[in-house]
Every structure is written in C-alpha cells, then in structure tokens.
Amino acid sequence: MxxxxxxxxxxxxxxxxxxxxxxxxxxxxxxxxxxxxxxxxxxxxxxxxxxxxxxxxxxxxxxxxxxxxxxxxxxxxxxxxxxxxxxxxxxxxxxxxxxxxxxxxTTQDVMDTAVMLQCANGLGLIAAELDRLRARLRELATAHADTVTAGRTHLQHALPITFGYRVAVWLSALDRHADRLAAARERDLMVQFGGAAGTLAxxxxxxxxxxxxxxxxxxxxxxEITWHVARDGLVEIVTLLASIGGSVGKIGTDVALLCSTEFGELAEPFVPGRGASSTMPQKRNPISSELVVAAAKLLRDKASAMLDAMVQDFERATGPWHVEWAVVPEAFLLLSSSLAQAAHLIAGLRVDEDRMRANLGLTGGLVMAEAVMMALAPVLGRQQAHELVYAACGRVIDNGGDLAAELRAHPVVVASLGEDGIDRLCDPASYLGSAGAMTRSVVSRGP
Incomplete structure (x- = not known):
C-alpha cells in the first residue's frame, strides 16, 4: 500500500x-x-x-x-x-x-551509472512531453494572435495585448527550456567508472x-575525469526539471486566475465530475492548473536539496549522495505529471473572447491612457501630457464614465487630437505595439 x-x-x-x-x-x-x-x-x-x-x-x-x-x-x-x-x-x-x-x-560506479541510464530514459520522456505541450501552445497562440485582451501588471489593467501574445510568452520559455534540455542530455549523461577512489588504479x-x-x-x-563527488551533472538535470516546472507553473497560475468567476476569460476542459465540490454543485475547479502549480512548488525543493547535496567530502561523501536517491526520481515524476496535466489543459482550453473584450471595458477605457498620453506628448510635452491624462483618469475613477468622453470635454485634447483621433486612440485594438510581430516570431520557430 x-x-x-x-x-x-x-x-x-x-x-x-x-x-x-x-x-x-x-x-x-x-x-x-x-x-x-x-x-x-x-x-x-x-x-x-x-x-x-x-x-x-x-x-x-x-x-x-x-x-x-x-x-x-x-x-x-x-x-x-x-x-x-x-x-x-x-x-x-x-x-x-x-x-x-x-x-x-565500486558500488557508486554502478549505482551512478544505473541512475544515468534511468535519467537518459526519463529525459527522453520529458523531451517528448515538452514537445507535445509546446505544439499545443503554438496552436493556441496562432489561433488567438488577434484576440485582444487586457494586459495586467500588479493584477491591474495595464495595456491591451492579445491572448496569443500571452500564450507566446509562455511558449517562448518552454522553447528555451527545450534547448537547455538538449544541451543537458549531451553534457550531463555521463558514465561513472573510477574504482575505489576514482583513479582506476x-x-x-x-x-x-x-x-x-x-x-x-x-x-x-x-x-574527462571521475565525477563521483562532483555532482554538477545531476544537479543541472534536476534544477532544469525544476525550472521547466516553474515555467509550467506560471502557465497554471495565469490560467487559474483567468478561470476565476470575476475574470471568466478561460475555462479548463470539462467532463462531468471534473473539479467538482462535495458541497457546492456549481463548482468546476481548475484542477490541472492547481496540480502544475503544486508540482512547481515541490520541484523547487528538489532543486534545493540537490544543491545542498553538492557539498561532499573528499573522494566519497558521507550522506549527501543518499539524498539524491530520493530526490532524482521524485523530480522526474513531478515534472512528468506537470507536463501531462498542462498538455491536457491547453488542448481543451476554452477561451471566451467576448468576455475578454468585455473585461477590457471594465475601467471605462482607462487601459488606453498611455496611448493618449503618448499621442499628446509631441504637442504638449511629455510631462504636461502625463499630468493632463492623469487628471482625466482620476475623474473617471472618481465619477464614473469613460476616458474618451472625459477627453472630448477637454478643449486642449480635442484641439490636439480631434474627436476622431480620440476615438481611435481609445480603441484597444489600435495600441498593440509589436505584440503581433513577436507572437509570429515565436510560433514560427517550430518544435
């Protein structure tokens, strides 16, 4: 049991x-x-x-x-x-x-080599799961390259972005991890054979x-030399697993937040009973997101334990080696689960584009304040433009209404931008910067 x-x-x-x-x-x-x-x-x-x-x-x-x-x-x-x-x-x-x-x-020669054989097989599975997740993220980013949504900093609306851009940011980290994984497999999967003290005497x-x-x-x-007390190879493998898990955990965090009732922009794939509560019939909890977040937190401790176990005495350690026996398998298990849960999550993720657009309007257009300020800056100077738009935003926050109406009531703004210009600048789709170009750059890379 x-x-x-x-x-x-x-x-x-x-x-x-x-x-x-x-x-x-x-x-x-x-x-x-x-x-x-x-x-x-x-x-x-x-x-x-x-x-x-x-x-x-x-x-x-x-x-x-x-x-x-x-x-x-x-x-x-x-x-x-x-x-x-x-x-x-x-x-x-x-x-x-x-x-x-x-x-x-010697015993450690054989055990370390056996672990390396296991790691070779384990990293093969991780690479395949990572590629599967990357492919699904690439499809999702492509499908929503033009889906405008609120970019958020400090949990507040910041500027408009596209949902495809957000997904491409997730994907870009995993693409870099794939490169790291390939390098680690080539560098760290080493045979161990040194005899009693490593000298092959x-x-x-x-x-x-x-x-x-x-x-x-x-x-x-x-x-090049016996590595039985130089554990950087195994440490790199486990810390890389933890790092990948952290990037997947970031995806889980974003998805879980966007699944919350107040956001309502995403929903995890659903089958009857998935994420159910024992007492609240309405609940559909974001289970896969929760599991990848938990895995990320547990993997952090695995990396910490491996770093601690690097400090070994002379030519055979008295205790640190044993730490690895528990940590290495658990790290591989955690990341395998995390990647599988994330792939399932992304494959069936429900994206509510209408809710994303509606949420953009929650602040009455304040998400476009920077766009207006930057358009006014060449005419009024950056500082005066900032102060003018800041004051307009304050009035919208205090009294309600929307930013475009507040700006149209200001003669200096109308004279500088025109009413059509104000409307154009207050359209979230008009202020996406290089989001599209960066998204296309990431998704065009391929697996």
Missing part, C-alpha cells in the same frame, strides 16, 4: 505518470544495475582485462528476473547499498565466470580504455 503521493493508488497519477514510474521503478533500477555490470564485463573483455569467454558467459547468464527479491531487500538493508547483494546473486548465476563480475568497480594502464568502452556500450558520455 502506498504511503506517499508518488506510490499512492489515489494520487500517483496526479503526481507522476505510469511511463515515468516505470523508468524509476525498483525493477528498472535493478535492471540498470545488471545492464551496467554486463556492459562492464563486455568493455573489459574488449580491453583485454578479463577473458572474452567469461564476458560471454556473464552476458548470457545475468538475469535480473531470477534475483531473489526478498533476499535482495534484506541484504540491501544490511549492507546499505544494493550493488553487492545484486552482484553476489549474479555471480551465482554465472558460475566460474562470476569471479570476473564487477572487476575493478586497479586496472593499471587500461582504466581509461575500459571507461571509454563502457560509455560506448551504454550510450553515455565518457567524462
């Missing part, structure tokens, strides 16, 4: 995905350890360190499905690490060739060749 949101039968698909759970399952970890041990034997045979026939027997005999799981659990708790218990059982499967298993390696002159062969066998990068 599950005891956390990650393994709970109730919550696990809200804080992870089945595919990512498979990547970071116990079975996957054990399989990755076995794969690493078999690959090490093959690499050492090519380098002439162990007999080829022994490597062949190891490859043919090592079978993770034949491991005694209860014995493995018991021995791992006793030893403190799973590698020795696994190697002991694998050696029994291999007969005499088992004496060449784990040759010159037990393999003599063949150590570096064995490491290179092992990296090639597993499809990982061969690093």
């Amino acid at each position: 599950g005891s956390t949101v990650f393994d709970s039968f109730l919550f696990r698909d809200m804080f992870g995905t089945p595919a990512m759970r498979d990547v970071f399952s116990d079975q996957s970890f054990v399989d990755s350890i076995v794969r690493t041990e078999v690959a090490l034997a093959a690499a050492q045979a090519r380098a002439g360190v162990i007999p080829q026939e022994s490597a062949d027997v190891i490859a043919a005999s090592c079978d993770s499905s034949r491991l005694d799981r209860e014995r493995l659990r018991r021995d791992t708790e006793n030893v403190g690490y799973p590698v020795l218990p696994i190697v002991t059982q694998l050696a029994g499967q291999c007969g005499d060739a088992g004496g060449f298993l784990h040759w010159g390696a 037990s393999l003599g002159r063949e150590g570096l060749r064995v490491r290179a062969e092992l990296a090639a066998e597993l499809g990982l990068r061969d690093p």
